[in-house]
Amino acid sequence: MTAMIPTVPTPSPGRKRPTIRDVAREAGVSYATVSRVLNGREWVSPEAVRAVREAISRTGYTANPHARSLATGRSGSIAFLLTEPQHLLFEDPNFSVLLRSAAQALSDRELTLILMIASTPEERSRTIAYLSGGHVDGVLLVSPHSGDPLLSQLVRAEVPIVACGRVLGFEQVISSVMADDRNGGRSAVEHLISAGRTRIATITGPQDTGGGVDRLQGYHDALIAHGLTIDPGLIAHGDWSRESGAAAMRTLLAHDPGLDAVFVASDAMAEGALRVLREAGRDVPGDVRVVGFDDSGLAATTEPPLTTVRHPLDRVADEMVRLLTDVIAGRTPLSITVPTTLVVRASSPL
Amino acid sequence: MTAMIPTVPTPSPGRKRPTIRDVAREAGVSYATVSRVLNGREWVSPEAVRAVREAISRTGYTANPHARSLATGRSGSIAFLLTEPQHLLFEDPNFSVLLRSAAQALSDRELTLILMIASTPEERSRTIAYLSGGHVDGVLLVSPHSGDPLLSQLVRAEVPIVACGRVLGFEQVISSVMADDRNGGRSAVEHLISAGRTRIATITGPQDTGGGVDRLQGYHDALIAHGLTIDPGLIAHGDWSRESGAAAMRTLLAHDPGLDAVFVASDAMAEGALRVLREAGRDVPGDVRVVGFDDSGLAATTEPPLTTVRHPLDRVADEMVRLLTDVIAGRTPLSITVPTTLVVRASSPL
DNA sequence: CAGTAGCCTGTGACCGGTTACAGGAATGCC
DNA sequence: GGCATTCCTGTAACCGGTCACAGGCTACTG
Numbered sequence: 001m002t003a004m005i006p007t008v009p010t011p012s013p014g015r016k017r018p019t020i021r022d023v024a025r026e027a028g029v030s031y032a033t034v035s036r037v038l039n040g041r042e043w044v045s046p047e048a049v050r051a052v053r054e055a056i057s058r059t060g061y062t063a064n065p066h067a068r069s070l071a072t073g074r075s076g077s078i079a080f081l082l083t084e085p086q087h088l089l090f091e092d093p094n095f096s097v098l099l100r101s102a103a104q105a106l107s108d109r110e111l112t113l114i115l116m117i118a119s120t121p122e123e124r125s126r127t128i129a130y131l132s133g134g135h136v137d138g139v140l141l142v143s144p145h146s147g148d149p150l151l152s153q154l155v156r157a158e159v160p161i162v163a164c165g166r167v168l169g170f171e172q173v174i175s176s177v178m179a180d181d182r183n184g185g186r187s188a189v190e191h192l193i194s195a196g197r198t199r200i201a202t203i204t205g206p207q208d209t210g211g212g213v214d215r216l217q218g219y220h221d222a223l224i225a226h227g228l229t230i231d232p233g234l235i236a237h238g239d240w241s242r243e244s245g246a247a248a249m250r251t252l253l254a255h256d257p258g259l260d261a262v263f264v265a266s267d268a269m270a271e272g273a274l275r276v277l278r279e280a281g282r283d284v285p286g287d288v289r290v291v292g293f294d295d296s297g298l299a300a301t302t303e304p305p306l307t308t309v310r311h312p313l314d315r316v317a318d319e320m321v322r323l324l325t326d327v328i329a330g331r332t333p334l335s336i337t338v339p340t341t342l343v344v345r346a347s348s349p350l
Numbered sequence: 351m352t353a354m355i356p357t358v359p360t361p362s363p364g365r366k367r368p369t370i371r372d373v374a375r376e377a378g379v380s381y382a383t384v385s386r387v388l389n390g391r392e393w394v395s396p397e398a399v400r401a402v403r404e405a406i407s408r409t410g411y412t413a414n415p416h417a418r419s420l421a422t423g424r425s426g427s428i429a430f431l432l433t434e435p436q437h438l439l440f441e442d443p444n445f446s447v448l449l450r451s452a453a454q455a456l457s458d459r460e461l462t463l464i465l466m467i468a469s470t471p472e473e474r475s476r477t478i479a480y481l482s483g484g485h486v487d488g489v490l491l492v493s494p495h496s497g498d499p500l501l502s503q504l505v506r507a508e509v510p511i512v513a514c515g516r517v518l519g520f521e522q523v524i525s526s527v528m529a530d531d532r533n534g535g536r537s538a539v540e541h542l543i544s545a546g547r548t549r550i551a552t553i554t555g556p557q558d559t560g561g562g563v564d565r566l567q568g569y570h571d572a573l574i575a576h577g578l579t580i581d582p583g584l585i586a587h588g589d590w591s592r593e594s595g596a597a598a599m600r601t602l603l604a605h606d607p608g609l610d611a612v613f614v615a616s617d618a619m620a621e622g623a624l625r626v627l628r629e630a631g632r633d634v635p636g637d638v639r640v641v642g643f644d645d646s647g648l649a650a651t652t653e654p655p656l657t658t659v660r661h662p663l664d665r666v667a668d669e670m671v672r673l674l675t676d677v678i679a680g681r682t683p684l685s686i687t688v689p690t691t692l693v694v695r696a697s698s699p700l
Numbered sequence: 701c702a703g704t705a706g707c708c709t710g711t712g713a714c715c716g717g718t719t720a721c722a723g724g725a726a727t728g729c730c
Numbered sequence: 731g732g733c734a735t736t737c738c739t740g741t742a743a744c745c746g747g748t749c750a751c752a753g754g755c756t757a758c759t760g
């Protein structure tokens with residue numbers, strides 16, 4: 001398929017842009033007819049269509065988006081809202097990938113992506129005002145924490161929302177798309193168990209996020225299913241960042257120097273954990289096997305490359321956008337789960 | 351400064367949003383007066399101001415952005431346009447940092463950031479149509495290549511633009527903000543020279559970008575200033591990506607196995623180069639010193655940590671936004687350079 | 701006291717689309 | 731031929747703001 005790039009007949013500079021009435025005059029029809037041709041949902045005679053089409057290309061007309069938004073009440077744009085504290089935002093390639101995929105999915109539907117970052121208090125209040133002010137048709141919410149007051153304010157303002165990840169406590173009001181965190185976690189730990197490891201630790205994410213809770217639950221599931229006991233001392237918490245992963249790993253090693261595997265709930269934290277293990281003289285995967293979560297860009301380039309659970313963010317973004325258009329159209333809240341798969345690399349080979 | 355988060359009195363759900371006329375009725379004034387209070391650039395009596403203020407908070411009024419845009423001809427939004435091929439976009443934390451900083455700078459000026467990614471041909475044509483359609487007030491252009499047809503189309507459409515990095519061939523028509531690439535490159539290479547290295551190679555960026563050309567020029571400057579000869583075999587080209595850096599390093603080693611230093615024009619490429627050097631059994635910095643460019647998030651975590659030229663992207667983003675508002679206001683094209691500094695780490699210590 | 705300058709306010713036109721409504725022309729059917 | 735139906739089109743109202751203009755009121759000046 002050769003992509004024809006239409007050479008837009010730039011409206012002669014200086015003069016102001018042609019309006020629908022200019023086109024109408026040029027085509028010898030009324031402006032309502034032009035509008036009808038543009039939207040194509042009402043009956044228009046073939047000749048009129050042709051005349052309008054020609055007039056449009058002759059004048060280089062493009063619709064004024066603001067006028068259209070005013071008349072229809074839709075803006076054609078969607079906010080991509082990040083609420084994580086600043087330093088986490090871009091350390092992990094995850095956000096970037098999700099952003100890129102969302103941009104693509106929206107663009108395919110002729111929607112535009114407005115990026116909003118609400119880390120600081122002023123940013124947050126500006127964000128609320130903006131979003132409830134009707135600037136956007138809907139919101140894509142990234143990794144929200146359940147206690148965040150932003151959530152209830154958005155819900156109150158009745159802005160259509162789809163979140164990435166389950167929003168604890170808001171399952172009935174906020175639609176979401178999540179990876180199958182629980183089964184992903186379970187399969188990661190089962191992989192470690194089937195390699196014969198028995199003193200398996202985990203570094204989890206924040207317990208006020210769906211991913212944090214569910215991945216830990218998967219860890220429990222696997223241990224219990226295989227008759228292993230759960231040692232609270234082998235469970236450490238992080239905030240998804242590298243540094244928190246490193247710190248958690250230090251804690252775990254202090255508690256049990258003989259642990260022989262770790263399931264880490266994000267690749268960024270796993271990267272920190274690997275660093276600490278290396279510094280502590282442990283061989284990975286010989287002494288300690290490590291499995292991460294996300295299969296982000298990092299995973300292939302850590303030392304050693306990381307076995308991890310693939311979190312299909314492109315799929316997630318796609319489903320989020322699809323779901324959001326449904327929610328905008330009036331659908332009741334819904335949660336969608338997309339499957340995960342284990343990607344085996346050197347940090348825990350087959 | 352305590353950040354007061356105003357509790358927006360959400361307009362009672364169900365009923366539709368109050369308009370300026372509702373507020374006017376409530377306050378007992380005409381709607382024009384309300385508009386005046388809102389914009390605050392005309393004389394209004396103190397009592398009227400108070401009455402309107404109260405009516406606004408009582409009704410929970412917020413202005414309809416589309417109506418305002420239609421009337422004023424300004425949208426209040428800026429496009430952040432990425433034109434790099436997809437795989438490069440998010441591998442390098444640079445883009446993310448620039449994006450984050452730009453979002454911040456725009457938000458401070460009550461402008462919103464619309465993210466546009468134009469990698470594929472359809473995306474490009476959609477982008478052109480969108481941008482020349484008057485949806486946005488201006489465009490922030492990231493690392494454009496000089497041959498890109500998008501450039502001339504945007505210029506033709508008279509969209510206000512500020513680019514990140516010099517746009518070769520468009521210096522007179524497109525404003526830009528660039529790091530001091532040439533002096534940055536020069537200082538990097540002088541650092542290597544002062545460490546006594548003499549067979550200094552370089553891996554440059556694309557030669558149709560300002561950064562690519564200028565950083566290479568800095569390399570030339572330093573060698574010439576210190577009486578060293580320029581060996582074309584010690585100059586290799588990359589596309590900013592890790593892989594291209596690795597490939598270029600292999601080429602260089604093949605040409606001159608005895609080279610004792612490399613200046614790499616981006617950290618991502620430097621990361622690839624370090625990997626190849628390690629595989630080739632070279633000690634860094636013992637056998638080969640390496641200096642990168644950008645001081646991106648990668649630099650501190652490479653093995654060994656990378657000495658690099660700091661590219662102050664937060665400053666750059668800030669200047670871009672400031673300049674763009676000027677350009678929108680009618681300023682003639684202008685180029686701004688922000689200084690760089692050398693950050694010394696283990697890959698080429700003092 | 702007339703004239704004028706400075707405040708303040710309301711009316712109405714306008715931005716550029718969408719869409720309800722009414723009506724004209726052509727066709728089909730009795 | 732009369733009438734309903736279907737197709738097509740134009741007029742006008744509307745979306746919710748901004749802003750030019752005209753005009754009223756007060757206060758100051760000569």
